[in-house]
Amino acid sequence: MIILTGNDLKTGAVVWWTGRAWSLQVDDAVDVGDQADAIARTEEAARHVNVPYAIEAEQTGDGVxxxxxxxxxxxLGPTVRPDLTLKPADSEAGNWVI
Structure with a gap:
């Protein structure tokens, strides 16, 4: 599975490509396959995201x-402080699409 990530230009937040927009939640990311470079160029040119890039990922029982x-x-957040980890159901994690 290939997904796209980058940073939101307005907030600097890490974002993930959903197939239509950018989300703060990695679980919203979709497999872009061989379209990664084309989508990244288009989204960066439109100034929706800063330096988007493709990464390998897998769909697990816990999500992407x-x-x-x-x-x-x-x-998912820091690896040394589980209390700071982003959780999809956490209202403080900002469950909104950019």
Whole structure:
């Protein structure tokens, strides 16, 4: 599974491509397959997101999980403080689509 991530230009928040827009929740990310570069160029040119890039991920029982630890931290929060981890059902995590 290939998904897109980047940073929102207005807030700097980490965002994930949903197929139509950008979301703060990695679980909203969709497999973009071989369209990753085209989508990233279009979204960056439209100034919706800063430096979008494709990453490998997998769909698990817990949701979409990036393959690399760097992107898992971007998606789920710190690894040393579970109380700070972003949770999809957490109203404080900002469940909104950009």
């Amino acid at each position: 999980r990036p393959a690399h630890i760097k992107d898992r931290v971007r998606a």
